[in-house]
Amino acid sequence: MFTYNQLQQFSYQVFKKMGCNEDNAQLAADVLVSADIRGIDSHGVARLIGYVRLWDAGRINPNPNVRLVHETPSTGVVDGDAGLGLIVAPKAMGIAMNKAEQVGTGWISVKNSNHFGIAGYHAMMGLKQDMIGMAMTNASPLVAPTYSKERLLGTNPIAVAIPTGVEPPFVADFATTTAANGKLEILQRQNEQTPNGWVQKADGGASTDAHEVKNGGALLPLGGDREHGSHKGYCLGSIVDIFSAVFSGANYGPWAPPFVSFLPLSENPVGEGLGHFVGAMRIDGFRPAQDFKDHMDNWIQRFRNADPIDPNQKVQIPGDQERLMEKERQKNGIPLNENVVNDLQELAKRFSLTF
């Protein structure tokens, strides 16, 4: 078991070794380890060595000049200057929040970035200022559109965080696929099959092999197949891709740069780097803040008390699971997979750090 501080401090030191300045290293470490503490293990320190390898490959600028290159009062495009998405996205969200402060909402599309950690972190930034936060990103192409065997979309997550009064905030954060990659990785380690509708074979045939994506197969859009609404998951993933990358001038669809450094970048890129889309809306842009919060509390209480099918499994509010995990891990620590510990020890050795 590891503490949040241990993992945050170690990540901070690694980012410093990559050349990040004090502020950037702290920010990147905060965003990264917010995944571990919330139980989204696939997006936390398990990815630290991946970011280092991207830096080794010359694909990361440790101290990017993150700047607006196009704007209106409520919109803009940010050039991430090839920085870590962990740094670029919160800065873009800060710009969106400033715009929301001025005109009610702010919407920023980002180009020239890369993997930004968990979408929920950026969306939740708005909560402290009584703003609804939204964040989405495109990602390495691993998902086949309905009817195709080609991998043209990423797991393209959407996060929406909504302020509340006495209840904890509503925080939705989900991949637009049936299952996120992290869920597949768990099954791979346990050598188990997937449920149907998670993956397909390289030729597009049905499969329940958790290793299928490594064999040229694809993840499937939320819904799984046409009969169960996969065209809707494909719509959602497409909207995230377009908002993140066509709006901004980043690489979209199959041109999205892979996270793993051993895969080459596209030889004919259609844009710059990876794209994100973040937004902030002041709740008092719609109603007096207290009215809004009272009704959100009532919404949450009504849904939490919905009649359950199984009395032992109550209805959850988006964000409940991650918040309960955070509480548990703050108390008992964060478990890390053996491979992840090995990776972190390798980084420690390389950079003369202790882990």
Add this chain to the structure above:
Amino acid sequence: MFTYNQLQQFSYQVFKKMGCNEDNAQLAADVLVSADIRGIDSHGVARLIGYVRLWDAGRINPNPNVRLVHETPSTGVVDGDAGLGLIVAPKAMGIAMNKAEQVGTGWISVKNSNHFGIAGYHAMMGLKQDMIGMAMTNASPLVAPTYSKERLLGTNPIAVAIPTGVEPPFVADFATTTAANGKLEILQRQNEQTPNGWVQKADGGASTDAHEVKNGGALLPLGGDREHGSHKGYCLGSIVDIFSAVFSGANYGPWAPPFVSFLPLSENPVGEGLGHFVGAMRIDGFRPAQDFKDHMDNWIQRFRNADPIDPNQKVQIPGDQERLMEKERQKNGIPLNENVVNDLQELAKRFSLTF
């Protein structure tokens, strides 16, 4: 077979008989019959008698004073004054587009409205002005959140329309359930079973009975069950409910007013009427319009030409199916179900019209 003009003219005359003025009657008829021509039969003239019954029940104001009651430069809340959603929603979208003209984006949450036809109509209004359009609405509670047997959400659709250059526009428009109610109605008429994951029994048990919702069962969120991501569909439906009704002060969750007039309104409403959320974003709020359109065209061409699993079933772009249907029905006419024809003849008789 019926022509668009026949159905539009007849609907227009019925709305006139309900007391709508010239402009309102034309607008409501346009929105309504845009569903029939695009192949979304459940949302077109099939619902005309339902609107009349709501009017009979005193729940429709034929000439609403649709007005902003709260605003910032990019946001606002519109009071629909108990008007037809078919009239209120396009007027709210017009306000959103005016705001987008001024500050880049406009976002309007609507209260005190009712069923607004197809979401796609309102989202597509932005296209002519080079704006991305979005529209969503909450609806009669028929959907159970994951783990619950209670019906707390509507089919809560989301529509997103994105401008293009030479390609037809990208138009996503989908219910946040595995299958929309219209799909169930087709199976009911044919006396067929549903695929798994569409509905559940009143006690929450699995079912493939297309009549299950009438027996106290529920529609299921996109994903169907937890293992296949229904918690994500539940998130989406919840976000639509909150944006449409908590933002605006309409009735949310189980308090959303039913479309059918024979069901009573909640005795303890939490807001006014049904809610919608519409938005408009100028594409040149992000990039020069031509750049944006060129990349959208490229996006669409790449996806349309994706390697298909079955050579006879190419990958579709959101909006393709409805556009092809529109072309086909413009040429060959619009078929109507016998029950719908009977309903329209009943209306004709009542209002001394010919059909």
